[in-house]
Amino acid sequence: MNTVLASPALHRPRTKVAIIGAGPGGLAAAMLLAESGARVTIFEKDAVIGGRTRTLTSPEGYSFDLGPTFFLYPRILKEIFQRCGAELEAEVDLRRLDPQYRLVFESGGGATQLDCSSDLDRMQAELAKFAPGDAKGLRPFMAENRAKLDVFRPVLERAFEGPLDMVKWDMIRALPLLRPWSTVDRDLARHFRDPRVRLAFSFQTKYLGMSPFRCPSLFTILSYLEYDHGIFHPIGGCGAVSHAMARVAERLGVEIRLSSAVDRIAFEGRRARGVDCGGTRHDADAVVLNADFAHAAPRLIPDELRRDWSDEKIRKARYSCSTFMLYLGLDRPCPELAHHTVLLSEGYRENIAEIEGGTIPEVPSMYVQHAGATDPTMAPAGHTALYVLVPVPNLLKQPDWPAQTARYREVALDRLKALGLPDLRPHIRYERVVAPQHWESDYAVGFGATFNLSHELPQMLYFRPGNRFRDVEGVYLVGGGTHPGSGLPVIYEGARITTGLMAKDLGLTGAPSRPAAAGDLSAATPAAAYSPDR
Template identity: 45%
Template sequence: MISSHNQNLNVSDVALVGAGPGGLAAAIILAASGASVHVYEAQPIIGGRSRRLTLNGDPGQFHFDVGPTFFMMPYVLDEILAAAGSKLSERVELLRLDPMYRLLLGRPGQEPITLDTTQDMRLMEQRLSAIEPHDGPAFLKFISDNRRKLEAMTPLLRSPIRSVLDLCTMDNMRAGTHLRPWQSLYDHLRGYFKHPQIRLALSFQSKYLGMSPFECPELFSILPFIEYEYGIWHPRGGCNAIMNAMRDIAQELGVQFHFNSPVDHIEFEGRQAVGVRVGGALHRHKHVVINADAAAAMKRMIPESLRGAWSDQNIDRKKYSCSTFMMYLGVQGDIELPHHTIYASRQYEQNLKDISNNGVLSEDPSMYVCNPSRLDASMAPRDHSALYILVPTPNTQPGVNQVDWNSSSSTLRERTLDQLESIFGVGDIRGRIRAEKHITPNEWAAEGIQYGATFNLAHTLGQMLHKRPQHKMRGVEGTWFVGGGTHPGSGLPVIFLSSQITARLLCAELGLRCALDAPPSRSSGMLQEWTSPTVNI
């Protein structure tokens, strides 16, 4: 447990609640800008959902990322590290994946279509044309259109959106010309691609937001573009290796970490935050930055009388993303799967309705398998594999969820193992398991995630931009948010963007020059370093 530090407030004194990726990023920026930062973490380790899981088995230890395994847009994190005088490539070895991932695109009554995705645009065109001749050239147009779209949207993604007035800047209005808010992502792709499985190959990425492509706004067509433009990377040691590097940088800047220190609540005097209570003791700070599930954290840490529109009732009525059933398997033998393999159900649309609308488990669930030990020997003992398996499921929100996880966990385990054998081609999986752990939606909820919705508030039009929790909470002073619950949304790269926005706003309030606003020489060429060579299309 922590010991109380100096009770005399400095104007630059900041408490950060949670050592997840958003909190670590904000801590680095604030400390590099001159703020005194203390991080309070409930767990004995850093990372939040990006922490490492180690399972003991025969013949040794198997290592897993608990949460995110896709690492994209490295330049966003590099901007943050540059503010601290560091560089991502000097801290973590990043391996560019090719194929980026394998898709097993289910079809009713037929074998799935297998598609290995690549950043080689011409090769990708050929692979798609082999499925549907029209769709290969259409893919090149899709990439070209979304390059312009992301360029136009970048100011919107990097700016605080506090009200509709913030949408009325010239840059943000320019972004609006690329958007069709009345259209779903899947319907948008109908304008490009004839083959339904190819539309699926370029829309399943909506699951990064915990949403169905049939409901997800079309603006998120930038997600597959980002994959093909900037690639998908594996940090040696897993994504948690990035969290460890960020912790090291933060400590070098003087950030103080307090582990095993769950924050009971934020202490207020009137409407001014004055610190955090940990184990009943008050630790005084002028500002408190919350890096936790925003909905659950508001209910637990901030008195309802201070929350304005974010009452308990309103929070409970919001629409939330799906949850996930996780399996972490230490397996004997080398598994002949690529680093990432994604299976889309034969009845994909029904599978998504089961998750979002019906609140039940599908007979043929979609699932994702990460097989990092094929590339990274540090993840498993020799001649063994560490398999990370994610199955999207209903969250635990009352009125939607119909799943009793006390009885359904074993059912879904067996269904998942059956699919590993029959669809992924992993033979005799049950006889080869040497270590195993599951996480159910109930367990995610017990970690402080509202309804176990692992991708936060759903990214519907009514819950985006200024409709999400603000970076600086309205109606109170000294209370801030970072993470997937704020604008621009969930996923590691946009969580880092959220941290940049919050840190800039807080630096301005503290009267500090934000370290992100570095001379061009410190970050020149950063974007180009991480951008794949592209074909002139």
């Protein structure tokens, strides 16, 4: 009889990974790690998955996304699904929006409206009616940013683990196009003279919680991506994407434990050995932290172990603005509204200065989503589920939010009249308010800074908390608080970077889930979609 000796590798226990948080980064990491052979358990403190990309529902039949409502550049997530043996289109019904959104510019007591399209011929014609001298700048802007993204893509697709990573060839090659001395607004001024047109191509910096007058010029790629690749609405809201990711993860063997708050990461010396949850130790070979970094790191990792990101440094870091949210279930339709509407106040620049200084704007700009314009599943027939977002100071800048919340609800409701809506108060059948203090207390967002650490150059790349957390061993980060940054597609890319490092460290069968062709723009990393995440 011939005896076949089994390889020792066949008897090696599967690598165990604990993931803290079932947000988009944690779900993407779980999918990739499970496909690579790891035994993955997600510990989620809430009773639902999705983190800030979750669905809120009411007994009256209204549904709302809690945070992200724009779904940009699905290609990265599509590649992750394909890597995991699934098809994004089969799991999620994505509808491309055209027009993408409506911009309403207040001026002199009136308003000018611009319906923005990813059809460049139509968009150029709209700009010609709106600001004739600027229409010719559209295509040069698109060409320049296509080249910028192509050059910067390798930087966004790799980890930054040491200072020397800042002077690798891809960074040197990217610097001339990055124009690090400039801002988004100043860079746009080379193409568009009308300040309203510049706002049309720069308000997207709000996805990062930043001002276009301070945000690094790299982020002109935000609006480029919208116009080149479109904006999508997942039927059922962006929360439907989280549920699809969870389904695929569970098919791959991932265990998702809801209502399971992690008390601390368990360490032996500086190495993570698992997590403590509800008085029970759960051993793991590695831990992925998907919770909000500023909120979670001080609670889960002892201060004495965090040399680069101590409690003091976390408190002194610069953070994004917060958001004041209204989720309104109305007993009337809202034909006055597009799917996405952005109201840009006449004092837009003053609004931003107020927010940065800690003053609550009294005539604020705002964003309104009327998902029912596309998706009948979000509200009962003849009703509307209205999502209202107002950028406001975070709790570090304005700690008095608990005393201001009721008053500011009235400010936000009154501002809706600027979009042609009547007083909606008599039509409200369901209402939920999420103010900055609620982001912190209910959703574990550090300092209520909805978009995480700000994306200024001193807090990007190597200067952001690392995907392989450098302060300790065996802890990895995903989410908006780590490289490459905030926004759903960027968070998905960050999950690919993090799990690639883990595959190398843990001996998993990790392989790139992106196309191999270096010059293929289809593999381009997108910039951020709006996500209080996110």
